[in-house]
Amino acid sequence: MSKAMKIAIVDDEKDMRQSISQWLALSGFDTESFSGAEEALKVLGPDYPGIVVTDIKMPGMDGMQFLRKIKGVDSSIPVIMITGHGDVPMAVEAMRIGAFDFLEKPFNPDRMTELAKKATQSRRLTLDNRTLRRELSDAGALMKKLVGESSPMKRLREDILDLGQADGHVLITGETGTGKTLVAHALHAVGARANKRFVLFSCAAFDEDTLARRLLGPAQDDEPIPAIEEARGGTLVLEDIETLSPALQLKLLSVMNEQGTPPETRIIAICNLQEQGKTCESVLRPDLFYRLAALQITVPPLRQRGEDILVLFTRLAEEFADEYGCETPQLSAQEAAQVLQAPWPGNVRQLINMAERAVLQSRRGSGSITSLLMGDEEQQKAAITTEGKPLKEFVEAFERMLIDNTMRRHKGSIASVMDELCLPRRTLNEKMAKYGLQRSDYL
Incomplete structure (x- = not known):
């Protein structure tokens, strides 16, 4: 906040x-x-x-x-x-x-x-x-914000860097809670407009008449300047673009057509459709959709990000533990498998909430990850099954998390990690190389 x-x-x-x-x-x-x-x-x-x-x-x-x-x-x-x-x-x-x-x-x-x-x-x-520019000023900081070494996350970072340098409008799609607004921030921060205005506007926040004035104007005396004017020369991010009425879609398209090429103001549209069977293409005017979707990014859901889920959980739990002044909860092998297999309908936002609750439970000395994952019967079934995933994936994900957590706890002390995990130096080195872990990151 x-x-x-x-x-x-x-x-x-x-x-x-x-x-x-x-x-x-x-x-x-x-x-x-x-x-x-x-x-x-x-x-x-x-x-x-x-x-x-x-x-x-x-x-x-x-x-x-x-x-x-x-x-x-x-x-x-x-x-x-x-x-x-x-x-x-x-x-x-x-x-x-x-x-x-x-x-x-x-x-x-x-x-x-x-x-x-x-x-x-x-x-x-x-x-x-x-x-944001400070945080995203180098590749390392960008990786820190957009955590993960899974193929979908590597591709997402590459897309952000590529499309950030372009000057056309962008459409961002993906499930709720995946971080679409963060991606919009990153697109602006790594591009040529980084020093210009960045305006975030929710298309679902107002009634039709107020929305038209707040977005495109003219504004009334007691209202702020329209978003399209406020963002002039910079980037305007339109959240929930799918909620715009056909009439407003047409007005927005007219404004975009007046801007020419390259556009005076770059528009990044975020589509957040949840209704089954509907797509952004099916709810927007074809001419508006294709104007926005010339450059498109789809943010991957959490369930497709493999062991990134454990990395994210660990980072989040560490942050919350520091905030609440307690020890970071450690996942058992069974809990790690359950976290990897959970469906995560709320994606990263849901994982953030669960990490905080896990820390609070740990501070009280009660509860478990399993109980947090058992929201309803269907989720419980999904959370405790390992069907469809080879055992090797779970073992490697847990092993990486265990070494990562131990290295963090001992601040990069190889001797302490070898002692706690009962591993010879060569084996530890080989596993760290395999999982892309570097001692310098923990010092």
Whole structure:
């Protein structure tokens, strides 16, 4: 969950600071106040999680000097300038330098709230994209986000890198909980638009009329700018594209046709159909479908990812154990087989929930993985059968998980791992090479 955005209020007049702070606090913002620019600059770092509201006329460092200092610290921090009537030309100059907007005294508090919402939304997108770019700045980090060495996951990573460099629209399909939104983030982060806007929009979140305005405009006075405008020049991700009505599909197609080639704004559509017998192609207009599906990625379901499931479970359990301050639960051979054979209808999202519950059970000293997998009779049957999988696959998956877990626990100490697993050095080396495990990853 994203943290609340802060608003730094800078004004030498105490009453004005308190008035703005109280109003924005009532509007749901987290505010902090400063009597001068020098004081505020002490907390305004490159990744400051918020925006700045500042007066132009202040003793010492004035608003214009302050603005230039902020832009030197982090040019993307939105700065809203407050100006008196006679300072409007100065405010216009501030906009030229890079101010987000300005308010002329006496200003309407609702206008202040409106600007604060737009500015904090812009800042959140900037920080989210910045974080994502850092995480996906190299192949190792990309592997960390999209865990797995199964063939489907290797192919998915290759597709992301290939399609990320292209400039056309993309259609992402796959079952619920497989990580389609993460793939959309990755496509944007590894592409040429990584420094541009990234806007995530749910097509299932509004009624027909509101959806049309929020997506394509024109927006009403009390609404944010339409998503298509907000994402201009960057990437617009449309979740649940299949819920768009035929009329809205036609309007969206018209907007896409107006953009030309390459498109001004790249659209990544996420299709999340759950109804049996239906496909994205069958519910979208053919011309819209083929426009979106020229570049297509299908995210594999968890049940097709083999031993990736155990790797994912271990990583997730470690994270939750660290969060709850307890030991990471270890799977037995039987539990590992059950995890590998479970149908996972909720995919990665379901695995995340189960890993957290497993950690909580372990902390209490009760429960088992088997009990967590027994959601209903059909799931229970699927979870405890090994039919259709050769024994060798289960043995290798469990063996890899066991060595991986032991290496993590002993922080890469080969001697400690050899002692705990009763393995000679040569055998351990051979097995680590076989499973692609490297000691340097655990140090």
